[in-house]
Amino acid sequence: MLLRLKSLTRSVRIALARLVRRAAPGAASGDDASAVRPLRAMPSVSLRPILLTLGVTAAALGAGYVIVKHPPVQQLAPGHLALRTNQLTGDTTVWRSGPVWALPGLYQVTRYPLQDQTWHAASMASADGPSPAQSVEGLSIGLDLSVRYAIDPARLTAAKAASLPERLVTQIVEPAVQATVYKIIARHTVREIFSSQRAQIEQEIEGQIRTKLAADGLLLRSIHIGKIDLPEDYRRGMEVLLTEGLSAEKMRYTLELREKQVKESELTASAEKARREIAAEAAGREQVIAAKAQEEAMKHVLPFKQRQIEQRKLEAEANRVSRVQQAEGEAQARRIEAAGEAEARQKLADAEAYRLTRVGKANAEQMAAEGALITKHPLLIQKTMADRLSDKVQVIIASPSQGGFIGNNLLGSVARAQTASTEVDTDNTEQ
């Protein structure tokens, strides 16, 4: 405020001095004019209107120029913030939108964008750059660091806005980043920065920068640390080390993977075992049920088979009894038949004996009669033979021999019978 008052006093003093100086040349220049005037007699033409016109015109042009160059109303583009400062009183007003009245000379308007801004720390990007960071070992490290920030409109009060510098990057962001990054990096080793604690370091840097920027009314959106530039020799050794570490890590992860695979196999095998056991149990159960059903069907059949067997037994018994009775009847019938047969045969034998006796007697009587007849008529024999042979023999040529009859040989038996009968007759006669 004091500074402004001083500058105001100074400007008033300067203006008064100019007025005094403008009044003084009248006397001074009067001497000069009197010295020059006699040399040239000029026609008396009044220049006053012309000068007045030119002056008015110049003043109008100047006013127009001033208005064009320094318009009293300024339009505020969307996404921007305007800070109007009264040059006389030092009052500060924050404008967020709309036209801003800013009389030239009275007000000073400063605009700030509310959009996100990005700043890239180019000076610390390379280990060989102008301002690299230093690790705890004293090695230079380049960080490819980008900061994304914005003015926090919620925390930007009029007082705070008045203290905002025009160049936020160089006056707020860069100092805050450098003050944070150098300090944090200096506490860590290259290895930690490069690989093992990179995320933590990034997080720590972000936290601290966020706090610092927030104090100045800025909002840190994000910090991104890209490539970390190491000294060439160190990089080579570090890469080898990291490769070995990675190999070890890889081996560790491989082993873990194998362990997990083994566990997975175990679980799969266990599940398969359980599934098979369940399936086997179900199959066994089905088998048992089928076997029991088979047994049940057999059980249901058995009574009928038993009944069938009993029925067959009864039928067989009935058949046996029937056949026995039939056999007994047949035997009895046969006995009766046999008795009858025997009796019949006895009767037949008796009849036969009687018949033979009778036939014998008849034969004897007939033979006796024939014998008597032949004895009485011997030629009867020849006649009988001739009768018997008459239809068999047509011509018989034979010489009569011993008695002259051809059938003597044939009739020998007859002759012998005749002789016998004769003898019988003789015997009978003798008896």
Added chain:
Amino acid sequence: MKQLGNVLLAAAVVAVLAAVFSVSARAAEPVAAVALVTRDAVTLRAAPRDSAAAQTVLWRGEVVEIRAERGDFVQVWDHQRERGGYVKRSQLLGVGSGEQAAPELLALLGFVSEQPGSETLGLALAAAAIQALPGAALQGPDGARVLDAIGRQAERLAERASQGAQRSQDRAMLTAHLDVARRHGVTFQSIEDGERVRLCYEGDAHRRLLAMPAASAEQQARAALALTRSDCQNPQARPGEREAADQARAALLDRVPTTTLAAHWRARLATRQASVWSGLAFARAQRGDATAARSAAERALQAIARVDRAELADDDLTRHTEAALRANAVRWAAGSGVAPAAALSITTRKLDDGQTCASLIDPRQKAAQPLAERCSWGVVWAASASVNREGNAAALAVQPIDGWRELWVFRKTAQGWTVQVLPPAALNPGLGYAELAGWVPGGRQMLVAREAMAEGRTVRRFEVVELNTLTPQRTAFEPDALGPFARWPDAAWKRDSLALR
């Protein structure tokens, strides 16, 4: 000098050409002449004489390599026995090699494959034909003919071996034939069926034939029927394995195109399908999958309905009867599953141990105890429940095993309700059913149809059964012979049952 040079040059050219011809002629010669033994018990002799000592005995269909000829004898080498000797020329059939020999071999195969007893010779000819046919022809109709011939002959040989031989020399010949067939790549499986062992062809040729697009419909049908024979399934298989096998059999039968198939082959195919789908229906029902069982039973009934009995050959009648018995046994699986409303109702419930209990309930008595209850390890066809008009008897179909359906009769007595079981026949369970054909008014008799194939016997009877003792009072082989069957048959039974087929 110039002429001499020309002559020498010409001589050299001639010599080179002669050498080339001799080499090419040697290359064109067959590597080895092969002959097939055409008769059984051919003696391999040590010398080209009939009186020479016998080395071994060769059987029909064996392959020998011809080494030389001596008069009527041919000197051969038996690679199987690693023995050489002499065989009469008339007992051998020389087999050509190369594509030009294929038509002759195919003609011989076509003739020999129809001769019973010559299966091994036919298999040897088929092997020779496969070797002679070019690759493209093997994928065509010729290849299909050869595979079909192999399958048919292998089936016939297995059938011969299963039937056995009466005379000792025939038994030796049968064993030798099986050995020769195995040497030609035909393998057999031994299926234990009760007390006897059945030999079945493993079916490799049939499977290859079914995979060939060039195979005719009849050839495919024959192969599919051979691969799905019921008597060649493993009887020791568990229910799950049997169901999976039946599923595969059904899929195999479905693959055969029937549009161009002759009527009798269609009938055979439908008969087999009915049999297979019946088994599947029972297995699914026993597993508790009623929906799948219904679709399978419907497939079985549709298949058996497609069979035209007039088209069936005499040999197929027994198989058709078997299929009809199986399909009729599971016909209730295709029913609605809800018994018609009656004075009494039968409900079923599953126990934890796998049994199914059928309970007779009087709906008029609220929360009452079942009038009678009996449990079974088999499948209870609840849709078959039927109650007589008098309300003193009820009948229920229960199927304990595949293809064997019993009739459970609930009977009201003075002491209460009793449950009696009427099996299809008084035989060891095989195939069969006993089903209610109707109720005789009066509540003392029922009509029962029973049919069974078991213990080598076939029983088909229609009976008027007395309810008290379940003994048949009148029996006939045909329902028309019994008056009650004309007067009081159940309409649903007349409509749905295959007993009246």
